[in-house]
Amino acid sequence: MREVTGEAELRELIGEPTARVAGKVRRELDALDRAWLAATPFLLMATSAADGSCDVSPKGDPAGFTLVLDERTIAVPERPGNRRADGFRNILGNPHVGLIFVIPGRGDTLRINGRARLVREADFFDRMTVEGHRPPLAVLVDIDEVFYHCSKAFLRSALWNPERWQPDAAPSRARIAQGQERQDQDLAELEVYYGPGYGQDLYS
Structure with missing residues (x-):
């Protein structure tokens, strides 16, 4: 691994911004x-x-x-x-x-x-x-x-292209919660909590 340790080396790698950008x-x-x-x-x-x-x-x-x-x-x-x-x-x-x-x-x-x-x-x-x-x-x-x-x-990243979206590629929010901060709760219960009704009280 070669670390970049100074701005001169950084500029050698990525170049200088144009006057308009700067x-x-x-x-x-x-x-x-x-x-x-x-x-x-x-x-x-x-x-x-x-x-x-x-x-x-x-x-x-x-x-x-x-x-x-x-x-x-x-x-x-x-x-x-x-x-x-x-x-x-x-x-x-x-x-x-x-x-x-x-x-x-x-x-x-x-x-x-x-x-x-x-x-x-x-x-x-x-x-x-x-x-x-x-x-x-x-x-x-x-x-x-x-x-x-x-x-x-x-x-x-094609962030706004729905054809590239894969919301199920990572574990669900319920699974993440059950595996980390809510380990004492049942997964089925968490799936209900984080289901379609989640967020109905955003301002309460």
């Missing part, structure tokens, strides 16, 4: 970015703790759930989940976050990097209410960088 990073949202965020129902939020350990957390809601407060600030609401709060705990120790905003069927993505704060109350919380659920907190992100990422990863 210069596409902006510091403020424009009208195109706002339209993308209004159409986005899903994002990935990457955080890192003070010790460098990392986490990536998916966030999803109806399209437009990421609230644009101004050209340098966005807010992401919290919804009921597993309450691990890995990313939130990271933000308390290290505010730097990276977000990728995904629109189903689109290969390109919007990326925003910035510094985050956890907010438990603000006048904009009412605007983030969904199905009667007002978020208990939100991640407020002060934007440092915003840019679009090309679709090559999505094209290589």
Whole structure:
């Protein structure tokens, strides 16, 4: 195994970005970015703790759930989940976050990097209410960088091509749960729990 140990060696392998690619990073949202965020129902939020350990957390809601407060600030609401709060705990120790905003069927993505704060109350919380659920907190992100990422990863993976989907290629969620965190529960019981009715109480 030969390890890459410096940027010069890295550039020897992958080359330099074009001037257009290197210069596409902006510091403020424009009208195109706002339209993308209004159409986005899903994002990935990457955080890192003070010790460098990392986490990536998916966030999803109806399209437009990421609230644009101004050209340098966005807010992401919290919804009921597993309450691990890995990313939130990271933000308390290290505010730097990276977000990728995904629109189903689109290969390109919007990326925003910035510094985050956890907010438990603000006048904009009412605007983030969904199905009667007002978020208990939100991640407020002060934007440092915003840019679009090309679709090559999505094209290589054929992510949006239903003919390439194989949802049964990996063990079911019920089998994974029974083999790991719910070993004391019967598989048949877990298959019912994770069956068609799962997720009917997303906002309760």
